[in-house]
Amino acid sequence: MPVVTEQDNRKAVVLLSGGLDSAVSLAKARHDGRQCFALTFRYGQRHAIEIEAASRVAKALAAHRHLVMDLDLRPIGGSSLLGQGEVPRGRDLDAKEIPSTYVPARNTIFLSLALGWAEVLGADEIWIGVNEVDTSGYPDTRPEFIAAFEETASLATRRAAEGHRIKIVAPLQGLDKTAIVRLGMRLGVDLSLTWSCYNPLPGPIPCRECDSCRLRARGFDGAGVRDPLI
Amino acid sequence: MPVVTEQDNRKAVVLLSGGLDSAVSLAKARHDGRQCFALTFRYGQRHAIEIEAASRVAKALAAHRHLVMDLDLRPIGGSSLLGQGEVPRGRDLDAKEIPSTYVPARNTIFLSLALGWAEVLGADEIWIGVNEVDTSGYPDTRPEFIAAFEETASLATRRAAEGHRIKIVAPLQGLDKTAIVRLGMRLGVDLSLTWSCYNPLPGPIPCRECDSCRLRARGFDGAGVRDPLI
Numbered sequence: 310m311p312v313v314t315e316q317d318n319r320k321a322v323v324l325l326s327g328g329l330d331s332a333v334s335l336a337k338a339r340h341d342g343r344q345c346f347a348l349t350f351r352y353g354q355r356h357a358i359e360i361e362a363a364s365r366v367a368k369a370l371a372a373h374r375h376l377v378m379d380l381d382l383r384p385i386g387g388s389s390l391l392g393q394g395e396v397p398r399g400r401d402l403d404a405k406e407i408p409s410t411y412v413p414a415r416n417t418i419f420l421s422l423a424l425g426w427a428e429v430l431g432a433d434e435i436w437i438g439v440n441e442v443d444t445s446g447y448p449d450t451r452p453e454f455i456a457a458f459e460e461t462a463s464l465a466t467r468r469a470a471e472g473h474r475i476k477i478v479a480p481l482q483g484l485d486k487t488a489i490v491r492l493g494m495r496l497g498v499d500l501s502l503t504w505s506c507y508n509p510l511p512g513p514i515p516c517r518e519c520d521s522c523r524l525r526a527r528g529f530d531g532a533g534v535r536d537p538l539i
Numbered sequence: 540m541p542v543v544t545e546q547d548n549r550k551a552v553v554l555l556s557g558g559l560d561s562a563v564s565l566a567k568a569r570h571d572g573r574q575c576f577a578l579t580f581r582y583g584q585r586h587a588i589e590i591e592a593a594s595r596v597a598k599a600l601a602a603h604r605h606l607v608m609d610l611d612l613r614p615i616g617g618s619s620l621l622g623q624g625e626v627p628r629g630r631d632l633d634a635k636e637i638p639s640t641y642v643p644a645r646n647t648i649f650l651s652l653a654l655g656w657a658e659v660l661g662a663d664e665i666w667i668g669v670n671e672v673d674t675s676g677y678p679d680t681r682p683e684f685i686a687a688f689e690e691t692a693s694l695a696t697r698r699a700a701e702g703h704r705i706k707i708v709a710p711l712q713g714l715d716k717t718a719i720v721r722l723g724m725r726l727g728v729d730l731s732l733t734w735s736c737y738n739p740l741p742g743p744i745p746c747r748e749c750d751s752c753r754l755r756a757r758g759f760d761g762a763g764v765r766d767p768l769i
Contacts, residue, residue, distance in 0.1 A: 376614055376615075378611075378614055378615075379611065380610050381609065382655065384606055384608055385606075385608075385652070385655045385656045385659055386659055387658060387659035407697045407700070411697055413654070413655040413656075413658040413659055413697070414651055414652070414654040414695055414696055415655070416695070417655075417692070417695045418648070418651040418652055418654075418655060420651075421644055421647040421650075421651040422615070422644070422648055424644040424647060425612065425617070425642075425643040425645070425648060426615045426643075428617060428643040428644060429616055429643055448694065448695060448696060448699065448700040449694075449695045453694055454691070454695055457687070457690050457691040457694050457695075458691050460690065460691070461687040461688050461690070461691045462647070464678065464679075464684040464687050465644055465646070465647045465678060465684055465687075465688075466643060466678060466679070467637045467641055469678065470637065470678040
């Protein structure tokens with residue numbers, strides 16, 4: 310449980326996959342005194358085990374509520390994370406092409422649903438753990454995408470029409486994985502609760518070969534600490 | 540079945556609720572030669588009967604495919620259309636307040652999912668039957684919202700990152716209900732296949748008291764034709 314400054318009690322919807330980044334994002338929101346409404350999707354991801362991690366993290370970080378929504382994206386498809394083809398192993402993390410694990414429009418979809426929930430809750434902030442330094446190059450992690458979505462959100466809802474500005478907070482933007490691991494540790498996040506692997510082996514055990522495992526390892530290696538999951 | 544000019548065979552995802560407006564939007568897309576991928580949501584709406592109408596319309600207008608996606612928005616709630624409270628009857632249609640039938644962020648959510656499907660299909664157009672003349676004043680029907688979403692979409696996906704501009708087409712924007720009914724008739728749409736009522740009576744029979752029934756009646760009255768559903 311991180312130190313909570315309780316400087317305010319503004320409500321925030323926090324997207325929470327159960328991975329490292331979203332856990333640190335939630336911890337930062339809690340640290341900054343937000344009342345957090347964590348939102349997780351059961352979207353047909355092959356690593357549905359991350360949903361259990363999200364529940365553990367939401368509880369450990371004292372989210373005010375945790376909602377797991379069902380939204381099966383497999384009828385749309387278009388991603389190895391949705392079961393179409395294999396998750397790449399040992400891929401060049403610095404390659405420019407967008408890998409098959411990209412899920413079409415995922416962040417737009419998740420932010421839209423977060424926006425709906427935010428309106429019902431009376432929240433003006435949505436937090437998302439995107440960063441574009443150590444990622445697989447997904448287009449919907451870029452600052453210009455986040456800014457554009459914020460513009461759209463501020464025109465989309467009754468709450469916006471009533472004059473509320475909706476803010477998309479991306480507290481990890483600009484940080485590399487090492488900085489994210491360090492921030493998580495500084496905020497007191499129990500990183501053993503998180504789950505990153507796209508392609509879990511029985512156990513479950515992280516495969517250590519997918520992008521997500523390797524980016525995570527890069528972060529722990531950089532921070533000079535051992536990943537409690539390994 | 541409307542006249543199809545087949546001027547091209549561009550793919551388009553067309554949001555299709557099963558109501559009057561979305562049926563005319565689909566007919567226009569077909570008339571303009573698009574290969575149409577109709578998308579409907581089972582989102583927990585009390586008038587789920589509209590989904591059957593959507594299937595009839597998609598078939599009659601020869602949509603290339605029709606996908607009905609499950610996305611239960613009731614855990615988010617915030618709308619009488621999702622079962623919270625009663626659907627207003629006999630409301631002043633020209634009142635400025637946004638009625639309880641407004642579903643938080645619905646068009647943002649639906650457009651986002653359409654964007655994901657469009658990417659998988661290789662489509663650069665999403666059609667939506669919004670209009671802001673004869674409506675209940677929902678904020679996410681306004682041209683500035685549609686324009687903002689188009690900006691976001693054009694930053695959100697791999698396809699956009701590869702240089703494709705995503706276009707949100709709102710062919711009914713600026714039309715009143717009378718003009719929409721006339722356009723539908725000119726395009727040969729069988730309007731008896733559509734369904735508008737938010738609050739169906741057993742039968743099912745349109746209630747003729749909700750906003751959606753009354754806006755529909757305004758359109759048929761204005762066009763001087765009898766609604767085949769009544």
